[in-house]
Amino acid sequence: MKVRVKILVTAVAGGLTYLLTNATNQPEIWQLTMSVFVGGIVLVTQVLIEYDLAVIDLKATMTEHSQRTEDVVDRRFAQVSEATALYGRVEATALREDQITRLVCSAASIRADDHLLRRFADYEINRLARLFDGLESGWAFYEGEDRDWLLDLTACVEETIDATSMTSFDTPKGFVDEGQFWASDLGQRYLAQQRRAINDRGVRVRRLFVLDDASAEDAARIETLVSPHRKIGVETRVLRQSKLDFLLQPDLFDFILFDGRLSYELRSASVLGPEARPLIASVTLVVDWRVEDRKQRFEQLWRDADER
Numbered sequence: 246m247k248v249r250v251k252i253l254v255t256a257v258a259g260g261l262t263y264l265l266t267n268a269t270n271q272p273e274i275w276q277l278t279m280s281v282f283v284g285g286i287v288l289v290t291q292v293l294i295e296y297d298l299a300v301i302d303l304k305a306t307m308t309e310h311s312q313r314t315e316d317v318v319d320r321r322f323a324q325v326s327e328a329t330a331l332y333g334r335v336e337a338t339a340l341r342e343d344q345i346t347r348l349v350c351s352a353a354s355i356r357a358d359d360h361l362l363r364r365f366a367d368y369e370i371n372r373l374a375r376l377f378d379g380l381e382s383g384w385a386f387y388e389g390e391d392r393d394w395l396l397d398l399t400a401c402v403e404e405t406i407d408a409t410s411m412t413s414f415d416t417p418k419g420f421v422d423e424g425q426f427w428a429s430d431l432g433q434r435y436l437a438q439q440r441r442a443i444n445d446r447g448v449r450v451r452r453l454f455v456l457d458d459a460s461a462e463d464a465a466r467i468e469t470l471v472s473p474h475r476k477i478g479v480e481t482r483v484l485r486q487s488k489l490d491f492l493l494q495p496d497l498f499d500f501i502l503f504d505g506r507l508s509y510e511l512r513s514a515s516v517l518g519p520e521a522r523p524l525i526a527s528v529t530l531v532v533d534w535r536v537e538d539r540k541q542r543f544e545q546l547w548r549d550a551d552e553r
Contacts, residue, residue: 383533390525392431398503399438406439406450407543408501412460412470427473440477450479453546455497461485482550490545500539507532508539 260280355366379385387394399406426432442448452474454467461467461483471481486494501509508531513524531539 380530380532383531384535385530387528387530389527390431391528394528394530395431395501395509396434396438398501398507398509399435399442402442402448402503403446404448404504406442406448406501406503407453407505407540407547408451409453409455409499409543409546411455411497411499427470436473436477439479443478451547452479452481453543453550454481454483455486455489455546456483457486482547482552484546484550488549490549493542493546500543502536502539502543505540506536508536510539 261283352366352370355362357363376385427436439448439450443450452471454470456467467483471483474481489497499511499513503509510529510531511525512527512529
């Protein structure tokens with residue numbers, strides 16, 4: 246269509262020129278020459294205008310494309326820089342790089358079209374991130390009874406495990422260990438992990454059983470309680486309630502010190518009635534200044550206890 250318009254405009258310009266030169270009685274050769282010349286000028290002018298407009302449009306398009314390309318490159322470089330910085334932080338830690346890479350690769354392999362698996366993977370990654378955030382801030386919290394933290398920490402410990410276990414044989418007092426924990430699946434697996442820690446890595450395990458005075462008089466049941474621990478090499482002592490420091494009695498809770506650097510603390514729920522078994526209400530991992538307090542508390546309790 247544009248070509249036709251150019252031809253039409255050129256023809257009109259040449260025709261008008263021919264009429265003007267004819268009206269002035271110019272020679273025929275000049276009439277034709279001027280008509281062709283003016284028509285050519287008009288045609289060239291149209292081509293130059295169109296070319297100029299095309300150049301302007303191309304310049305605007307190139308500028309926009311260049312800006313988009315620059316934005317994409319900047320974003321990609323920012324992502325690369327962030328990933329490089331993150332990888333550098335991983336290298337600076339004691340964490341194994343291959344395990345971090347494995348985690349990222351495994352997460353990336355989850356199919357995007359499987360919504361259930363994707364949501365489950367997101368939930369687990371978020372839970373792991375909360376654990377790391379908590380350890381960085383000084384403590385991590387788990388609502389309810391934990392299984393993985395206890396067994397994994399026992400599998401990782403290299404030096405010592407110092408643990409308290411508040412126990413009662415008859416009336417439930419809200420203790421985690423009411424004489425049934427060690428017979429449970431978790432209790433048995435915990436004992437097995439401790440035996441491997443003692444035999445394979447030479448870990449020293451001390452367990453302090455804190456009993457009320459009535460339970461502390463039952464020698465037979467105490468023997469049944471501590472016997473599985475002694476068999477696997479655990480050092481055991483029994484501390485009766487009457488020997489407790491009066492300042493500690495209002496604030497008793499079970500805790501486990503791993504390598505003297507991390508305190509695994511259990512809080513039990515209250516129960517009503519002699520048939521109800523107390524449940525673990527929450528578990529807290531403590532890695533801040535409070536660990537030193539737990540170490541001093543354990544040593545004081547251990548000194549006041551009787552060997553078994």
